[in-house]
Amino acid sequence: MTTPHSSFSNSFVLQRALLKPLGAVMLALCATVCATQSHAADLPVLKVGDQSLQTRGILEASGQLKDLPYKIEWFNFPAAQPLGEALNAGAVDVGGLGDAPLVFALAAGARARAVAATRSNPLDLAIVVGAHSPLNDAASLKGKRIATTRGSIGHYLALAALKKAGVPVSDVTFVFLAPADAKAALASGSVDAWSVWDPYTALGEARDHDRIIANGVGLSEGLSYQVATERAIADKRVQLADFLRRVAIGQRWALSHPDEVAAMQSKVTGLPTDVLKTVYQRGQVHPVAIDDSVVAAQQRTADTYEAANVIRAHLDVRTSFDRSFPLP
Template identity: 30%
Template sequence: MSHESDATRGPTRRRLVLAGLGSAALPLLSPLSHAANVAEGPETLRIGYQKSSTLMIWLKSRETLEKALAPLKVSVQWHEFTSGLPLLESLNVNNLDLTADVADAVPPFALAAGAQLTYYAIETPSPTAQAIVVRQDSPIRTVAQLKGQRVAFAKGAGAHYLLVEALAEAGLSVRDIEPAYLTPADARAAFERGSVAAWVIWDPFLAAVQRQANARILRDGTKLASYRRFYLAATPYAKRRPDVLAVVYDALRRAGDWIKRNPGPAAAWHAPLIGLDPATVEAANLRRTYQVQAVDAASLEEQQRIADAFAAQSILPRKVTVAASPVWKPV
């Protein structure tokens, strides 16, 4: 059984820590007791996802996990979020068990807030699936020209890390610009009315603003930010139900394979679900690998580089050690 959740607002210390990091936090989901679920019937797997979570949306639309997990007596609940930080916030306070893909910059923020999370899968790098964009008529031609300019991005997103690295490449830091921490919808509006000089954004929003507003790419992540997307689990759940993680992992891999083999049909399916036209979705999908793999050493090393870069600029409240987090491995 699948449904969208409403939220409750129970404050916790960790919730406030994450909110202080600049997430446009959605209200938290109502906590569910695993023990109660088991006692009353099938256990419930609670999955959080975003509009950019193509593979999980594919599985949700076909009730693939509901069918695959039925023999394990596990039902599924689906909860949609507008960005990655609120999603991990709910994972942190035991309102979710698994997350769909989040950008590579998101987990370090959750770790800095003390989250007990387990890395269980990644999508291989898609560096061109996020970029710094300017309007077509903008006089800005280089990242260095962003100095003193107002730049829109979502704090803690993969776009945030891309901006940090692009500025460093140009001899600048975030202190040299005027940050505008905005959700994709608010940033798009600000970008189009000219109240920000640039916008750092990911697909499918990137493809949409290119096609619909003729945005020009100033710098993408090529040789700068790999943009791996991570799938995460609450560590207590990962320890207790590795069999469920195995089923989800296999389903994600199959979904990724199908979408890459069938770009046209995949875009036609996905477009109405996220309110975009098929051509825009197909353009976005071409920049994403959708290749799901086990978490490897290279991806964790980059996680540490991201955490260190954020800590060095006081974007994270403290240093984190990524290697201290568990990593699930498929059998």
């Protein structure tokens, strides 16, 4: 016959038997979580600057952010100028800049070098006007006000387009604004044209029926770079090399998967999927090796800025490249 005492005793033993493995499991789980958190905390950090989350969107969509042996801290910028300033200040380790913004950043004293390059079809680089504007080409910009971001690829395009059309720079008024402010100025009529790049170009065409009166074909080299600080090149070389490899793989993948990239980019940025699909389809961004032709093209860009007094001194771009990161 079982007594209340023996019943209590058996129940206590049973609970101890059940709790013992449960406690072991909890301890093991805690150890795993703590070890994971400790491991994550111990991972080196690469600080990456991005523009309109374009690099991150490609890496996310192509699966290149999986199994990173380091941690990425993302810093998003609306245009190249503030990203260049962040590189100059050492606030980011690496970031994407167009050829003209790289010249502008280097002229400002940035201790950074181009470590990877891409070419694109510069259809995405354009001078746009409102839907009902009477302007129809670069020559018609004489006497007009052109919005752009100082030192940007838009600034470069405007200078090159005016030169080709035979319009002296002194015959136009540049209004230097961030993209959001430039768009508002164009919409309100405070400026006559806006020299800009995708995704802003595509968004303006789709949403506001802006018209392109000139694009970068035949005027822009179509070059962009991943630019790293000299400190990052020295101190985070392993992480930087891995990141550049993943970016190149992602860019090649994106060429044949515009729908997937646009869908992922839309989730990240909130921009319409159809607009982003236009961006990727017409840009055709693809990685290229940093060779003598790339360096020569970059020198032409620097010389154009020098001739227009955007930069005050001659810049020899050869020292602004690091060719030690091979193209995968």
